[in-house]
Amino acid sequence: MDEDPYEVALRNFDTALSSLLEHVPSPRMVMIGWHRAFRYVEQTIEQAIALKAVRYLSGLRACRLLLQFGYVQELGSLQRVLQDAEEDVTFLANAVIRNDCSDLHRRFLDAFWQEEYDFSVQPPRSVPRDQLPRKRVRAFNANLAGNDPSGAITAARTVSSMYSGYVHAAAAHTMDLYGGNPPRFHTSGMLGTPLIEDHCEDLWNQFYRGALMFSEASKAIGLDELASDMYEFSIQFATAFGKDYKPTA
Secondary structure: OOOOHHHHHHHHHHHHHHHHHHOOOOOEEEEEOOEEEEEOOOOOHHHHHHHHHHHHHHHHHHHHHHHHOOOHHHHHHHHHHHHHHHHHHHHHHHHHHOOOOOHHHHHHHHHHHOOOEEOOOOOOEEOOOOOOOHHHHHHHHHHHOOOOHHHHHHHHHHHHHHHHHHHOOOHHHHHHHEEOOOOEEOOOOOOOOOHHHHHHHHHHHHHHHHHHHHHHHHHHOOOHHHHHHHHHHHHHHHHHOOOOOOOOO
16 A cells, blocks of 8 residues: 555545445435434344444544544544444344344344434433443354454453543543643643554554454445455555454454
8 A cells, every 4th residue: 555544444435335325225304303304214234234334434534633633532432432333333244144133133223223302292301222231242243253252252341441431531541641741631632642652553453443344344235245345455454554464254
């Protein structure tokens, strides 16, 4: 890759996302209470996969902007969103690929498509969401790993806990904002600090996992050639950063 690998990745992801969206029924304008809004009326598992991919790609671009200006705390929070979205795509895509759409997947989808408010009462009230516990999603995904599902669950939980510290402004994470000479809290970004290099590596991983996510999503939606292309791109992307391994197909 002679160009910026991240720009190349974003163009590939844009192309992949366009293909995913073309192969599921499009959103339609409907009435939600007393206002009109676009919704996926059919609420299929394929539409859910495509919508998660939309969120992931938007999040990747936001991550780049936050890193550019050194806002690593906010970057860490958003990376938790990306981790969950990537896990969700793996969870949903493999239900389709393996023809194994279980009660767990149906429960996940019911909560995913649920509207936030009940407009049949006045004033409208928030509707409790029967959210599938994250550990159930990770357990399903870990079993796809084969040899060491418990290790995969532990690794995912560890990474999630790290990002959760940014989401909830845990003391240990927030104290990363303190330093310098004289020491002070840096609320205008952390450019020029050692934290930037660490978060650059983290962002690389999110792009790499994004390529694999788009491969899985494409396969689930029946775009086998695109799935293969995105898998191959993940290898190219890793090679551009000096990584000499191949992902699991």
